[in-house]
Amino acid sequence: xxxxxxxxxxxxxxxxxxxxxxxxxxxxxxxxxxxxxxxxxxxxxxxxxxxxxxxxxxxxxxxxxxxxxxxxxxxxxxxxxxxxxxxxxxxxxxxxxxxxxxxxxxxxxxxxxxxxxxxxxxxxxxxxxxxxxxxxxxxxxxxxxxxxxxxxxxxxxxxxxxxxxxxxxxxxxxxxxxxxxxxxxxxxxxxxxxxxxxxxxxxxxxxxxxxxxxxxxxxxxxxxxxxxxxxxxxxxxxxxxxxxxxxxxxxxxxxxxxxxxxxxxxxxxxxxxxxxxxxxxxxxxxxxxxxxxxxxxxxxxxxxxxxxxxxxxxxxxxxxxxxxxxxxxxxxxxxxxxxxxxxxxxxxxxxxxxxxxxxxxxxxxxxxxxxxxxxxxx
Amino acid sequence: xxxxxxxxxxxxxxxxxxxxxxxxxxxxxxxxxxxxxxxxxxxxxxxxxxxxxxxxxxxxxxxxxxxxxxxxxxxxxxxxxxxxxxxxxxxxxxxxxxxxxxxxxxxxxxxxxxxxxxxxxxxxxxxxxxxxxxxxxxxxxxxxxxxxxxxxxxxxxxxxxxx
Numbered sequence: 001x002x003x004x005x006x007x008x009x010x011x012x013x014x015x016x017x018x019x020x021x022x023x024x025x026x027x028x029x030x031x032x033x034x035x036x037x038x039x040x041x042x043x044x045x046x047x048x049x050x051x052x053x054x055x056x057x058x059x060x061x062x063x064x065x066x067x068x069x070x071x072x073x074x075x076x077x078x079x080x081x082x083x084x085x086x087x088x089x090x091x092x093x094x095x096x097x098x099x100x101x102x103x104x105x106x107x108x109x110x111x112x113x114x115x116x117x118x119x120x121x122x123x124x125x126x127x128x129x130x131x132x133x134x135x136x137x138x139x140x141x142x143x144x145x146x147x148x149x150x151x152x153x154x155x156x157x158x159x160x161x162x163x164x165x166x167x168x169x170x171x172x173x174x175x176x177x178x179x180x181x182x183x184x185x186x187x188x189x190x191x192x193x194x195x196x197x198x199x200x201x202x203x204x205x206x207x208x209x210x211x212x213x214x215x216x217x218x219x220x221x222x223x224x225x226x227x228x229x230x231x232x233x234x235x236x237x238x239x240x241x242x243x244x245x246x247x248x249x250x251x252x253x254x255x256x257x258x259x260x261x262x263x264x265x266x267x268x269x270x271x272x273x274x275x276x277x278x279x280x281x282x283x284x285x286x287x288x289x290x291x292x293x294x295x296x297x298x299x300x301x302x303x304x305x306x307x308x309x310x311x312x313x314x315x316x317x318x319x320x321x322x323x324x325x326x327x328x329x330x331x332x333x334x335x336x337x338x339x340x341x342x343x344x345x346x347x348x349x350x351x352x353x354x355x356x357x358x359x360x361x362x363x364x365x366x367x368x369x370x371x372x373x374x375x376x377x378x
Numbered sequence: 379x380x381x382x383x384x385x386x387x388x389x390x391x392x393x394x395x396x397x398x399x400x401x402x403x404x405x406x407x408x409x410x411x412x413x414x415x416x417x418x419x420x421x422x423x424x425x426x427x428x429x430x431x432x433x434x435x436x437x438x439x440x441x442x443x444x445x446x447x448x449x450x451x452x453x454x455x456x457x458x459x460x461x462x463x464x465x466x467x468x469x470x471x472x473x474x475x476x477x478x479x480x481x482x483x484x485x486x487x488x489x490x491x492x493x494x495x496x497x498x499x500x501x502x503x504x505x506x507x508x509x510x511x512x513x514x515x516x517x518x519x520x521x522x523x524x525x526x527x528x529x530x531x532x533x534x535x536x537x538x539x540x541x
Contacts, residue, residue, distance in 0.1 A: 014475060018482055018494070025498035034501055 020049040023366075027080035031366040045366060053250070055079060056361035058308070058315045059118075060325060060347075062354030063098055070352045076344055077364070078313060078329060083348050100198070101360035103140035103205065107151075110134055110159050113175075115151070119368050127180045131170045134159045135197035137212060139205040141225055151175040152210055152225065154203065155188045155196035169196065172223060188212060191219050191233040204248035206274060211253065213246035220246065220277060236277050238270055242302070246272070247309040249332060255279060256307045256314055265302060266290065267316060269330060269339065282332070283339035285316065289328050292343060293318045310361040315344075321353040385412070386420035387435075393428035394420055397435055404438035406485035425483045430476045437463060437489055464496050 014022075023031060023045065035045035055078045064070035073086040100107045107115045110132060114125040136156025142148035153173045158165035172185040188196055192214055195201065204211045209222040209231075218237040223230050236246075236255065244257020253272040258265065267290050270279040293316065294301040304320040312334070317327030327344040385402040387395045402421075403409040411421055423431065440463075444456050464474070474493060481489040 014478060015482075018478060021490075022494045022497050022501075025495055026501060030502045 016047075016049075019044060023048045024051050024054075027077055028364055028366050028369060029077065029080050029082070032369060035366070048366070050365050050367055052363065053311065054363050054365065055313050055331070056309075056311045057364045058313070058317075058327070058329070058344075059101070059358075059360050059362060060317070060327075061099075061101075061358040062325075062352060063356040063358065064352065065355040070354075072352055072354075074347055075364070076315075076327075078331070081345065083345060085348055098356060099358065100136075100138050101358060101362075102138045104144075104362050105140050105151075107138055109136060109153075109156070118362050119364075126175060126177075127182065129153065129173055130182055130184055131168075131173070132159050133157060133170055134164065135199060136170075137198055137201055137203040137210075139203065139210055141205060141208070141210075147178060149177055150225075151177075152223070154210065154212060154223065155192070155198075155201060157197045169193070172228075174225075174228075185223075185228045186230055189221050189230055189233050191221075192217065202245040202247075204246045204253060206248040206253050209274070211246055211248075211274075213244075213255075215243050215245060218244070222274075234277050236272065236279065238268070238279050238281070245307040247307070247314060249309060249314070250311050251334065254282075254309065254314060254332070256309070256316065258302045258305060267302075267305070269314060269332075283330055283341070285328070285330070285341055289341055289343055293323075293326050293328065295320060295322050306357075306359060308359050308361050311363065313361065315359070315361065317344075317359065319357050321351075324351045325357065387431060388420040388422045389426055389428040389431045390424050391428050393431075395428075395431060395435055397439070398442075401435065401438045401442050404442060404486055405434075406487075408484065423484070426480045427476070430473070430480050433473070433477060434480055434484065434486070434489065438486065441488065460492055464492055 026034070031045050035042045057078065058076040059073070060076075061073045062071060075084045075086055076082070077084065098108070100109070101118070104118050105115050106118060107113070108123075109129070112125045113129050114123045116123045133153075133156030137154040139152050140149065141152060142150045151174070153175070156170060158168050158170060169187040169190060171187045173182045174185060175182050192201065192212065195214065195217070200215050200217070202213050202215050204213070208225055210225060211220060211222045213220045213236065218235050218241065219233050220236045221231050221233045238244075238255070238257075238259070240259040240261045242258045242260060244255050247254045247256055253274050255270045255272050257268065259268050260266075264287075266287065267285040268281055269283040271282045272279050293305060304318045305316060306319055307314060307316045309315055312332045314330045314332065315327055316329070317325055319325070324347055326346075328341060329344060330339050330341045332339050383399040384396050385399050385408070387397060387402065387408070389395070399412070403412065408421060426434070440459060441456070474496060478490065478493045478497070481493055
């Protein structure tokens with residue numbers, strides 16, 4: 001192959017649509033490199049279209065309770081199949097800083113409720129919640145950016161004066177950034193008690209409804225964001241399921257969870273019909289991958305498995321330090337098509353031991369990286 | 379209509395190519411022209427030179443032949459043929475971009491995908507040197523390390539995360 005650069009005039013002779021098509025095939029690191037060649041390439045890359053359907057990255061934030069210097073953050077790019085170490089993230093002077101990630105935003109709920117977009121460390125505090133709480137379920141809905149943007153906060157454990165109260169059913173609250181106001185809505189149905197927090201609930205925002213699912217209880221209900229009502233509580237438990245997570249993918253609701261069947265333990269994915277809650281198995285994690293995620297000496301070896309996903313990817317990983325947080329991913333093909341599993345490469349060393357691991361998915365585009373601090377959030 | 383009707387295509391420089399209809403309709407653009415009954419005489423393709431049209435026809439012919447029952451070529455072999463067809467030494471860069479433009483104009487999705495992926499691979503494979511004082515690296519560093527530092531340097535410089 002020739003050493004000389006591809007002639008800039010010829011790639012420039014392509015229409016913007018064609019250039020976008022080519023750039024959409026490149027992972028962010030390649031785009032970053034391409035944009036640093038010279039001003040012309042920089043402008044070609046910066047003005048290319050964004051690809052909201054790109055596969056989401058997988059983020060792991062490790063928090064150390066007493067020594068924040070041991071906190072680490074990592075991001076995995078599925079297109080280039082590589083991990084990146086992110087600079088350490090701190091939030092004011094809070095050494096035990098912890099947050100919730102959802103829909104491309106990060107949130108803290110105590111002592112104040114504040115938020116930032118995932119890649120902009122510009123936290124904004126909101127007016128206080130009617131009911132202060134920790135570990136709620138959170139989602140962002142409405143047009144983003146736009147006047148219709150809203151945050152919805154569901155459940156969580158009451159938190160007043162540093163005391164946790166798990167008894168109350170806390171109202172659902174919806175926030176409008178424009179008016180800085182929280183609206184009260186009916187609380188999570190009582191069937192989910194005890195365990196109203198993200199420790200035992202998983203949530204998925206799908207087609208205008210916020211689904212809440214008990215990871216162990218298998219109860220499911222959805223909150224209609226427009227009419228602000230809860231549906232009846234149903235049970236969603238495919239046979240043999242021990243625990244599972246509800247995930248909103250691009251075209252479908254997916255249930256991902258640990259199952260024990262006649263042929264032994266397996267991690268399965270089911271497609272869920274959003275109205276009837278009928279399930280249909282779409283994938284099973286290969287057993288060699290599953291065994292690679294867990295420590296086979298442990299009694300309850302699968303308990304450390306957690307799962308996040310969006311778009312066309314479902315990431316499954318282990319929260320146990322012992323094996324340095326192994327992970328794998330399932331790429332869901334379109335049209336009920338084939339799902340393909342693969343193991344993620346190891347995290348780049350060194351990897352510390354964490355008390356808490358926060359994980360989430362977010363689409364990362366070259367524009368996120370190049371245009372960093374442009375526009376204000378919401 | 380699996381007739382072996384011949385269609386005549388005329389390139390921008392006036393050369394005529396006679397092809398089977400099945401090959402011609404690999405191009406959605408030509409397919410629509412035939413359906414709209416504009417194909418009595420030669421179909422003019424003012425945006426495609428004879429050099430490029432010849433290559434496009436070669437591609438379409440191979441792909442039509444590959445899917446015929448009697449002569450079924452398996453996926454691996456077809457992929458290998460595609461790779462050889464597009465190999466950059468054979469196809470100089472100007473031709474590569476002309477093929478992209480032709481595949482786009484003629485609306486031949488598989489050829490468009492093949493050519494765009496080839497350009498993307500060239501960019502990924504660093505066929506041009508990186509010069510940037512912020513990065514402070516020479517080209518010879520292994521891909522992964524360069525990319526790792528590149529991203530974190532860029533991110534740190536942009537103060538995305540550090541408060």
